[in-house]
Amino acid sequence: MGRVVEAPLRDHLQTNYQTQAVANLADGRRVHLGSLEVKSPRRAMRWLRKRTEHVADQMDLPYARPLIAWLGDEREQHWALEGLLRGEPCRVRAYDEEGTLYVLTAAPIPVAAARRPYEGEPWSSV
Numbered sequence: 001m002g003r004v005v006e007a008p009l010r011d012h013l014q015t016n017y018q019t020q021a022v023a024n025l026a027d028g029r030r031v032h033l034g035s036l037e038v039k040s041p042r043r044a045m046r047w048l049r050k051r052t053e054h055v056a057d058q059m060d061l062p063y064a065r066p067l068i069a070w071l072g073d074e075r076e077q078h079w080a081l082e083g084l085l086r087g088e089p090c091r092v093r094a095y096d097e098e099g100t101l102y103v104l105t106a107a108p109i110p111v112a113a114a115r116r117p118y119e120g121e122p123w124s125s126v
Helices: 041-057 061-072 074-086
Strands: 013-024 030-038 090-095 101-112
Touching (some): 013 041, 030 041, 041 061, 041 090, 041 101, 061 074, 061 090, 074 090, 074 101
Antiparallel strands (some): 013 101, 090 101
């Protein structure tokens, strides 16, 4: 009779990244301005930069300054990318003249990957 060899189950976590932009209106309503789930932290940061640029372009200059400053700060963006890789979210926020708070976020979300046997170890009997 053959011996059954079972590979130990290993939980591998793959990480995706959820990005979103939301406008929180002064009256308490929320307006969804877009979102995207991606597999790469660099792609999440690319989306975040592009969407931040779009929001800043639509704001009056005094209110857009925090967004423009963030867009021009490569060290801050590098720090945000490193944070995503460590599992930390990145948020960019600014208010407009009407009291609307714009929040743009990129955050890691763990996704269970397929379980695989150890290399060289069969799933069935030997």
